[in-house]
Amino acid sequence: xRRPLLLPAVASTALASVAIAHEPVDLDAITRIRxxxxxxxxxxxxxxxxxxxxxxxxxxxxxxxxAQEWARDTLTEIGLKNARLEPWGxxxxxxxxxxxxxxxxxxxxxxxxxxxxxWTPGTDGVVEGAPVLLDFxxxxxxxxxxxxxxxxxVLMGDEADVETPFDPIAERHDAESLEELFTAPEPRGAAGxxxxxxxxxxxxxxxxxxxxxxxxxxxxxxxxxxTSTSRGSYGVFFVGSGGSRDVDADPALPSIVxxxxxxxxxxxxxxxxxxVTVRVEVRATFHDEDLTGRNVIxxxxxxxxxxxxxxxxxxxxxxxxxxxxxxxxxxxxxxxAMEAARILIDAGLKPRRTIRVALWSGExxxxxxSRGYVKNHFADPNDMETTxxxxxxxxxxxxxxxxxxxxxxxxxxxxxxxxxFEAWMAPLADLGMTTATIRNTGGTDHLxxxxxxxxxxxxxxxxxxxxxxxxxxxxxVYERVIPADVMQAAVVMATFVYHxxxxxxxxxxxxxxxxxxxxDDD
Numbered sequence: 001x002r003r004p005l006l007l008p009a010v011a012s013t014a015l016a017s018v019a020i021a022h023e024p025v026d027l028d029a030i031t032r033i034r035x036x037x038x039x040x041x042x043x044x045x046x047x048x049x050x051x052x053x054x055x056x057x058x059x060x061x062x063x064x065x066x067a068q069e070w071a072r073d074t075l076t077e078i079g080l081k082n083a084r085l086e087p088w089g090x091x092x093x094x095x096x097x098x099x100x101x102x103x104x105x106x107x108x109x110x111x112x113x114x115x116x117x118x119w120t121p122g123t124d125g126v127v128e129g130a131p132v133l134l135d136f137x138x139x140x141x142x143x144x145x146x147x148x149x150x151x152x153x154v155l156m157g158d159e160a161d162v163e164t165p166f167d168p169i170a171e172r173h174d175a176e177s178l179e180e181l182f183t184a185p186e187p188r189g190a191a192g193x194x195x196x197x198x199x200x201x202x203x204x205x206x207x208x209x210x211x212x213x214x215x216x217x218x219x220x221x222x223x224x225x226x227t228s229t230s231r232g233s234y235g236v237f238f239v240g241s242g243g244s245r246d247v248d249a250d251p252a253l254p255s256i257v258x259x260x261x262x263x264x265x266x267x268x269x270x271x272x273x274x275x276v277t278v279r280v281e282v283r284a285t286f287h288d289e290d291l292t293g294r295n296v297i298x299x300x301x302x303x304x305x306x307x308x309x310x311x312x313x314x315x316x317x318x319x320x321x322x323x324x325x326x327x328x329x330x331x332x333x334x335x336x337a338m339e340a341a342r343i344l345i346d347a348g349l350k351p352r353r354t355i356r357v358a359l360w361s362g363e364x365x366x367x368x369x370s371r372g373y374v375k376n377h378f379a380d381p382n383d384m385e386t387t388x389x390x391x392x393x394x395x396x397x398x399x400x401x402x403x404x405x406x407x408x409x410x411x412x413x414x415x416x417x418x419x420x421f422e423a424w425m426a427p428l429a430d431l432g433m434t435t436a437t438i439r440n441t442g443g444t445d446h447l448x449x450x451x452x453x454x455x456x457x458x459x460x461x462x463x464x465x466x467x468x469x470x471x472x473x474x475x476x477v478y479e480r481v482i483p484a485d486v487m488q489a490a491v492v493m494a495t496f497v498y499h500x501x502x503x504x505x506x507x508x509x510x511x512x513x514x515x516x517x518x519x520d521d522d
Contacts, residue, residue, distance in 0.1 A: 012299065023420050025423055025427060026042075026498070027064070027427060029349055029495075029498055030427050031500070032349065033344070033349075033495055037343050043483075044335075045336075046335035046339060047335045049070060050331035051331045053292060054067040055325050056323070057331075059091055059094070059361045060094025061093065061095060062287065064094075064319055064361060065230075068294065068361070069085070071296045072084065072085055072296055072298070072340065078345060079359065080266065081301055082297070082299050083297070084296075084298070085294040086294060087292050087294050088295055088362070091362055092244075094288075095245070096284070097116050098283040100116050100283075102258055103276070103279050104279075105128070106276060107274050113259040113474070114257065116255065117241060117257060118242065118243070118322060119244055119245055121253070121254055122283045123281055123282045125250040127149070127222045127281065128220075128277065129151045129277065131155050132147065132153070133155045133267060134155065134389055138204075139208055141446050142208065142215055145215070148219075149215070150221070151224060152221050153221075153224075153225060153278050155225050155267065156212070156226040157227070170463070170468060172449035172462040173462055181460060186438055191256060213252070223253065223280050224242075224253055225258055225280070226256070228257065233260060234381050234452075237257055237258070239322070239472060240364075241365075243255075247288050254284075293361050293362050294361060294369075296358070297358055297359075300344060300345065301352060301354055302351055302352055303352060304352035304353070306351065310392045311329045312356070314337050314340060314357060314397045314497050315337045315398060315399075317333075317360040317364070317444070318334050318361055319360070319362060320364070324470070324474050325477050326476060327477050329402065330363070330399075332486050333400050336486055339494075340384065340493040351497075351498060351501035353394055353500075358370070363445055367444070370448035377389045378454060380452075381516050382516045384452065384453075392505055394501070395454075395455045395457070397446075397496055397497060398446040398456065399459055399461070399489060400444040400445065401461040401463070402465075402470065403466075403482060404461040404464045406461055406464050406489050407434065408433060408435030409435075409436055410457060410459075411436055411438050412446070412450055413435060413439075414509070415438060416437075417455065420503075420508075422436050424495060424499050431491065453511070454509070462485070464480075464485075
């Protein structure tokens with residue numbers, strides 16, 4: 001039963017006083033956590049299962065379902081209770097591919113590194129022919145094109161910019177970067193104008209893309225070859241969706257992303273009037289037997305009779321894109337959450353509140369799993385009518401910026417939690433945990449909680465090569481996870497979760513947001 005949100009005007013002052021008070025830290029618990037996390041770690045075994053053995057986990061795919069069942073069963077074996085695959089709402093049809101083959105056969109043979117875009121169909125067997133290069137700047141250019149595209153393999157776009165990187169591929173935070181994070185950001189000022197221009201450019205590119213797709217579909221093109229428009233080099237490229245998960249959507253064309261260096265070679269050959277022949281085959285399957293999205297949920301029950309109904313949550317998104325094995329985005333984070341739960345159980349620690357692990361799905365399509373969960377359990381941000389569970393929620397801690405070690409935490413503009421987190425971090429300073437920043441960070445599942453006024457937090461992490469090499473790429477694989485980093489992250493996660501579960505009061509909250517006043521589909 002939902003009820004209107006009521007928040008007394010004095011609540012924010014009362015909550016702030018909690019944060020200012022002395023914050024107890026359980027050093028014995030931290031000692032046990034560190035022993036388990038560093039001397040008996042299971043985290044890389046979890047990473048191996050999630051990435052190497054279970055593979056990519058696109059939401060709605062058979063691979064994700066298999067991985068979710070493994071996580072549910074493993075969490076039960078660890079000792080968590082009520083492990084389940086909990087529905088959060090309708091996602092749409094799933095998709096998977098069984099084969100991709102792209103090769104140049106003339107003027108000389110070249111095997112091509114390639115991955116099909118999600119939710120695009122397979123080819124009608126092997127397609128072979130001379131590719132056609134299309135590069136349009138406007139919808140008018142598309143409409144003016146008079147070439148014959150029936151049955152053609154189409155190259156989408158001119159030669160990609162591929163530069164030799166002179167900056168480091170991987171980075172760790174240093175004192176200067178952490179100090180910058182600690183400092184409150186400057187007001188945005190005129191930055192809004194830059195955003196407006198970027199948005200207009202995005203709308204123009206999207207309009208051109210839609211016009212091209214419509215034209216190619218109408219003319220019966222056989223397949224599309226494209227490459228990353230940014231950040232791709234050394235055979236690494238970025239892959240997402242090229243079609244719709246809506247069962248009633250217009251069908252897309254077979255669309256394959258290939259390595260930028262291979263793409264550019266074909267473009268240059270065509271520009272020099274060389275005869276080029278390309279052979280393509282994709283086998284892909286749409287899965288529409290079950291359109292429901294699910295999260296993996298499991299619990300360590302609380303032990304305090306007065307607090308056991310209150311909940312502290314930890315987790316990350318379990319779904320991934322399909323080009324790699326989803327090791328850094330976001331298998332490592334889910335392995336850390338599972339390991340943090342194992343640490344607490346094997347260390348013999350008894351949380352007063354219930355600790356709940358959540359491995360979300362649908363994050364890559366818009367935080368769907370966490371938003372559905374929050375709406376079902378706590379509140380709908382559109383009307384802010386809350387449930388009884390909203391009152392019993394203590395905190396959510398999220399990991400989703402690759403496999404880099406934790407260096408601090410974003411307080412999400414909640415000044416009252418900063419001294420609490422600083423107290424918890426003090427015994428972890430030798431592990432590099434030093435910075436509680438007032439700043440917000442976005443793009444991941446803690447936002448679903450923050451949107452309804454619940455304390456949801458994301459850790460500051462070393463970037464490593466996440467944004468340069470692994471994020472949504474074909475090289476998001478096991479080798480990109482550093483064991484020492486995820487071991488440290490699991491120890492920190494377990495420490496934060498345990499202290500949040502054992503403090504006398506729930507973590508202080510920011511003032512509750514106003515209802516958005518719109519439907520989810522708006």
